[in-house]
Amino acid sequence: MRGTVPGLGIPYPIGGLLPAVYQEDFFAQRFTAGLDEVLAPVVSTLDCLDAYLDPALAPADFLDWLAGWLGLDLAEHLTPQRRRALLARACDLYRARGTAPGLREHLELVFGGRVEVTDTGGVVIGPLRPGQVPGGSAAGPALRVRIAPAVAVSPLLVEEFVARVKPAHVTHVVEVLQA
Structure with missing residues (x-):
């Protein structure tokens, strides 16, 4: 306050x-x-307004407010350092939204540890070149996410997070490897 x-x-x-x-x-x-x-x-x-708008300098109680401006949902389990890193990379995350590398980076920023995102049926893995058509399968686009988070987290939490940030039409399977 x-x-x-x-x-x-x-x-x-x-x-x-x-x-x-x-x-x-x-x-x-x-x-x-x-x-x-x-x-x-x-x-x-x-x-000092510029310091309040910079994720690296803003007071900790302003981080949620900044995240609200950017449409980011900062989970309660995130440390202030992880919140700052997520806010600093928000523009790049939105630019890569809907791609497997973007999902992988987002998961790494939120949960830490090792993350593997593999396309199991026609998801766009990276930017397409003009005229290039994404691959596909009869089952439709799907992702397989394997994550070994830096700290123990609930598999349900990871599942809900992946469901929120992946494209809506893509099915997914999440495997959480606890340390």
Whole structure:
């Protein structure tokens, strides 16, 4: 929660910006000093706005807010370092969304460890060249995901995550290898 910060100054006190007649008025100076104290965190935040929008520098409680701007769902089990890495790579993840390498990278960022994503029936493995047609099978597109996460996670959690980030028309099989 943000609030007043004891001892935080304001670069341009309001009392010094008033006309000369009010700069000599004791009440006006005390009143504007109170405003300075309340406005100091706002001015400080605006002066440092770029740091709030940078995933590497943003306060930990702002990471979920940044993720909401980008449409990312940050799971509660993620450490702040992993959340920052995921936010920093968000644009690249969206660019590769729907491809096996994109899914693999997304899984590595969220769960860590080793991840293998294999096409078992016509999924686009990488970018297609003009005129190139993706392969396919009678069963339709399918993925096989094998993951050995860095920390023990519920297979159901991985299953739900894969179902959310893969293309909707692609079937999948998830195998979680616990350490």
